[in-house]
Amino acid sequence: MEFRLSDEERAFQEAARRFGDRVLRTHERQIDAEGTIPAEVLAAMAELGLLAMTVPEAYGGMGASAVLTELAAEEVGRGDFSMATAVFFLLEAGWGHILARHGTEATKQEVLPAVTAGKAFLGVATTEPTGGSDLAAMRTAVRRDGTQFVLRGEKAFVSGVEEARRLGGGHLTLAKADGGGFDLLYVPTRAEGIATQRFENMGRMGISTGALTYADAKVPERYLLGEERRGFDYAMEGFTVARTFVSAACVGAAERALETGIAYIRERQAFGQPLGKFEAIQFELVDLYTQVEAVKWQVRRAAWLLDQYPLKGDRSHRSEVDLAVASVKLTAPQIAFECVKRVMMWFGAAGYTKDAGLELGLRGIMSYLVGAEGGLNIMRIILGRELLGKEFVPYR
Ligand SMILES: Cc1cc2nc3c(=O)[nH]c(=O)nc-3n(C[C@H](O)[C@H](O)[C@H](O)COP(=O)(O)OP(=O)(O)OC[C@H]3O[C@@H](n4cnc5c(N)ncnc54)[C@H](O)[C@@H]3O)c2cc1C
Known part of the structure; x- marks a missing residue:
């Protein structure tokens, strides 16, 4: 078992974090207010290889592993707290992979280079x-x-x-x-x-x-992708990949919320001392931190599983992969939402203002609780089916 990132993964993670700090954070309010991701942000993403990064180099992508894409998704979710850029990123990484795997050569040549260059969605x-x-x-x-x-x-x-x-x-x-x-x-x-x-x-x-x-x-x-009448299987394959990256983006957003919270409770005074000195607040921080760490490593394991099997077209470990991916899509958005909500409460009234920036995350993460890339109960149904068998959970 190896938990350490490779030198290449570490270097890319650091580059993605720098991009998140310098470009995404500085644009997130504009992105939220104007309802679009500015062209210069997309161009910078393309330059770093962040657009449809799973797509093979022959079509303009990086041919990135799921693990590398997961690491990048964390940073995109941490950088643009509204989650808009994360959605753009993960849709293209997930569905770009499916087009690269099942599309005809002509379609891949026509579509993917434009997508990886930020010139098409x-x-x-x-x-x-x-x-x-x-x-x-x-x-x-x-x-x-x-x-x-x-x-x-x-x-x-x-x-x-x-x-x-x-x-x-x-x-x-x-x-x-x-x-x-x-x-x-x-x-x-x-x-x-x-x-x-x-x-x-x-x-x-x-x-x-x-x-x-x-x-x-x-x-x-x-x-047409793949064979006629087999589209449902290809779509499920795409959801498996995209849900992993959704979960990774939620991990990044959760970490950003906790970092924001830690900085605040170190400084904010109440009853003559920083909020962080109150055990009630410390314990809440610790409980949230342990949940985020747990789900982060679960998400990274899910990405590792994608690299071992589905990304190579190997369906033999489908049950193990489905359990891993549905677990993280069920928990990561809930944990991220809880982190943002708790940190808002540490901020008190200030947390309720736009200046605190926390509502951006709350509004964005909520999309994953209501249903984007599959509702929470659908994840429970997948997990129930894998744990109990199809005779108990007769959904496809
Ligand atoms: C911001 C956003 C972006 C989206 N982007 C896309 C996109 O790019 N492409 C796309 O195709 N779709 C997209 N969606 C739609 C998303 O895939 C759906 O919201 C999701 O599949 C759920 O479908 P629904 O909203 O129609 O809810 P419904 O299917 O009507 O379900 C409503 C609620 O009931 C629950 N439920 C359903 N069945 C059961 C059951 N058997 N047992 C218990 N509970 C159940 C669901 O979990 C959900 O909470 C997006 C959604 C959002 C919010």
């Missing part, structure tokens, strides 16, 4: 207005028409709809296939027959969330 579209947890019940339909596919239906709460329209790019889109099964297709947002609408969210304002409507939108067959 890549996301995922599975959720519909009628629900996101029960994916098998989706209504968006796709049918083959000669050498193209025709898409009809609506997706909702999809991240990056506006970015994909503005920058170019699109979403890996899951749809019910004519004749059974599901297809996963890369669907460029600017294609004819596609309309977008931005929703007004409460947090992570720097990346849009909205609806995509397909009115018999035509998609060339080269945009």
